[in-house]
Amino acid sequence: MCGIVGYIGFREATPLLLEGLRRLEYRGYDSAGLAVSGRRGKPRIAKVAGRVADLRDAVDPARTGGTGIAHTRWATHGEATDANAHPHTDPGGRIAVVHNGIFENAESLRAQLTAEGAVFASETDTEVLTHLIAAALEAGASSLEDAVRTALRPVEGAYGIAVLDGQRPDELVVARQGSPLVLGVGEKEMFIASDVAALVRHTQRAVFLDDGELATVNAEGYRTSTLDARPTDKQPVTVGVVEEDYQLGEFPDFMRKEIAEQPDAVTRALRGRLDERFATVRLDGTGLDARDLRSIRRVKFLGCGSAYYAGELGANLVEELARIPADAEPASEFRYRNPVVESDTLYIAVSQSGETLDTLAAVEELNRKGGRVIGAVNGVGSAIARACGAGLLLHAGPEISVASTKAVTNMSVSFAMLALLLGRVRDLSTANGQRIVTALRSLPGQIEEILRAEEQIAEAARRYADARNMFFIGRTRCWPTAREGAQKLKEISYVHAEAYHAAELKHGPLALIDESMPSVVLAPDDELFAKNISAMEQIKARGGPIIAVTNTTLPHGLTDTVIRVPHNSPELDPILLSVPLQLFAYHFASTLDRDIDKPRNLAKSVTVE
Numbered sequence: 001m002c003g004i005v006g007y008i009g010f011r012e013a014t015p016l017l018l019e020g021l022r023r024l025e026y027r028g029y030d031s032a033g034l035a036v037s038g039r040r041g042k043p044r045i046a047k048v049a050g051r052v053a054d055l056r057d058a059v060d061p062a063r064t065g066g067t068g069i070a071h072t073r074w075a076t077h078g079e080a081t082d083a084n085a086h087p088h089t090d091p092g093g094r095i096a097v098v099h100n101g102i103f104e105n106a107e108s109l110r111a112q113l114t115a116e117g118a119v120f121a122s123e124t125d126t127e128v129l130t131h132l133i134a135a136a137l138e139a140g141a142s143s144l145e146d147a148v149r150t151a152l153r154p155v156e157g158a159y160g161i162a163v164l165d166g167q168r169p170d171e172l173v174v175a176r177q178g179s180p181l182v183l184g185v186g187e188k189e190m191f192i193a194s195d196v197a198a199l200v201r202h203t204q205r206a207v208f209l210d211d212g213e214l215a216t217v218n219a220e221g222y223r224t225s226t227l228d229a230r231p232t233d234k235q236p237v238t239v240g241v242v243e244e245d246y247q248l249g250e251f252p253d254f255m256r257k258e259i260a261e262q263p264d265a266v267t268r269a270l271r272g273r274l275d276e277r278f279a280t281v282r283l284d285g286t287g288l289d290a291r292d293l294r295s296i297r298r299v300k301f302l303g304c305g306s307a308y309y310a311g312e313l314g315a316n317l318v319e320e321l322a323r324i325p326a327d328a329e330p331a332s333e334f335r336y337r338n339p340v341v342e343s344d345t346l347y348i349a350v351s352q353s354g355e356t357l358d359t360l361a362a363v364e365e366l367n368r369k370g371g372r373v374i375g376a377v378n379g380v381g382s383a384i385a386r387a388c389g390a391g392l393l394l395h396a397g398p399e400i401s402v403a404s405t406k407a408v409t410n411m412s413v414s415f416a417m418l419a420l421l422l423g424r425v426r427d428l429s430t431a432n433g434q435r436i437v438t439a440l441r442s443l444p445g446q447i448e449e450i451l452r453a454e455e456q457i458a459e460a461a462r463r464y465a466d467a468r469n470m471f472f473i474g475r476t477r478c479w480p481t482a483r484e485g486a487q488k489l490k491e492i493s494y495v496h497a498e499a500y501h502a503a504e505l506k507h508g509p510l511a512l513i514d515e516s517m518p519s520v521v522l523a524p525d526d527e528l529f530a531k532n533i534s535a536m537e538q539i540k541a542r543g544g545p546i547i548a549v550t551n552t553t554l555p556h557g558l559t560d561t562v563i564r565v566p567h568n569s570p571e572l573d574p575i576l577l578s579v580p581l582q583l584f585a586y587h588f589a590s591t592l593d594r595d596i597d598k599p600r601n602l603a604k605s606v607t608v609e
């Protein structure tokens with residue numbers, strides 16, 4: 001959410017900053033701006049309400065300077081206007097700041113500064129910091145680092161910041177408290193970014209800052225310390241991703257690319273984990289041995305949005321395969337209800353990015369109360385992965401599209417493995433364990449089979465693309481799949497979609513059914529198949545169009561459209577049924593000409609409340 005880029009070195013900063021912003025644009029895309037070192041001690045600023053492409057048009061091509069910072073924004077304080085776009089400067093125009101996150105006490109700090117005569121040029125919380133840094137320098141701070149430290153002292157909230165002082169362009173200062181920041185180490189040049197996506201083109205050596213850490217960066221290297229000035233001596237690590245992971249290749253957009261990558265992503269998630277001999281799995285990263293696993297009396301999944309729905313699917317699998325009570329809760333609610341934290345509950349923090357603030361806060365609440373929490377995270381080295389210490393790495397690879405697809409699938413696959421493991425140290429039989437291992441192994445090939453039928457799904461999506469409301473109907477195991485299907489559709493097409501339990505329709509929502517209200521009904525071949533048929537009959541009787549997603553044969557003439565998926569196993573079929581729903585949402589939104597990878601009002605990685 002919001003992207004930061006910075007550069008200091010022997011090259012021109014502007015093209016590098018623009019290119020870095022383009023890589024990070026998925027983190028926020030309502031405005032963009034940059035500041036590069038200029039003459040007469042003032043950084044030169046360009047910023048626009050709009051996309052990075054608009055900024056590129058606005059930047060003077062003759063702009064030179066080897067030090068710069070840049071930002072792509074997702075508005076929190078103040079509308080998306082040129083004035084509210086970052087970087088922000090102090091009234092003297094000497095200090096430029098870009099900021100991710102929210103300064104929670106910005107209003108009181110602003111009131112205080114205004115009372116002292118300060119005048120503000122924007123409505124943002126960030127501008128407050130520029131005033132504080134300039135004041136600290138004026139008051140005789142010995143260095144920019146010192147001034148930033150002093151300025152941050154009264155500030156409350158979450159931030160990742162980068163600061164450029166026009167009078168000392170041979171260094172940049174960055175600090176992190178709650179919003180990711182990483183340094184890229186080059187040869188006589190250094191990069192700064194909120195995400196390795198902006199670095200990997202230039203270097204594979206990265207330094208991930210921790211919360212409460214600050215760094216001073218110059219072309220020769222960096223120096224890290226805590227906010228209260230204790231050196232931390234951070235060493236670079238090699239990032240495991242490469243430039244190609246961030247390129248579209250033959251695909252029109254990242255969502256389509258990431259849907260297509262699912263067979264490989266699932267294969268990676270399974271690799272080295274399936275244990276045929278004992279009909280179970282090995283999940284060493286969780287740090288849980290058989291005794292630990294047996295001592296677990298409850299499992300709770302915590303995540304936001306699609307990660308929460310994947311947690312619901314995981315909870316169903318844990319109850320079904322391991323017979324342990326399990327549920328999922330939105331991580332955003334958890335800390336606010338003073339949760340009862342039990343020592344024999346296994347808490348699982350679910351997150352693609354590993355940076356979602358609400359999920360991180362739930363982990364911190366659990367750590368504070370002594371709960372046992374592991375992460376199910378895609379972002380290696382992310383804040384949630386580090387706060388959990390142990391967990392299940394999702395191995396989905398970088399996910400750029402705002403709408404999550406391959407990461408959600410890998411969450412579900414990982415939870416199926418965890419459920420199997422928990423089941424096999426209890427009463428799940430060898431035969432059933434073997435059946436699930438085989439089912440897991442079949443998933444990549446079966447997903448490929450679904451992808452091969454894309455054109456048929458696209459045709460169905462085009463047929464219903466004039467609908468303004470849709471139901472996604474599923475029950476028990478398929479309920480989380482229905483929720484995720486509705487989420488994907490609304491997120492990228494802006495069409496209202498609502499998930500409903502099949503049997504609940506007749507208790508109210510059936511009143512909405514008419515010929516303009518299609519229902520996507522998930523009807524796998526399981527013990528509830530006949531009940532799903534009844535629900536479809538009720539919809540049909542009221543003239544509602546039905547798009548059935550199934551792995552079996554349906555009564556002739558019952559549905560308007562059938563999307564077929566292969567049969568896996570009753571427990572894992574919901575994972576397969578979700579793949580056509582991704583393609584359905586994708587083609588529905590494409591027909592409406594939506595900006596698939598950057599849906600309005602949204603951003604990837606929600607690092608604010």
Ligand code: F6R
Nearest residue numbers: 305306307351352353356403404
């Ligand atoms: C939906 C989507 C969001 C995320 C949610 C959690 O497609 O992308 O609902 O699932 O914001 O994000 P992570 O998984 O990064 O914690």
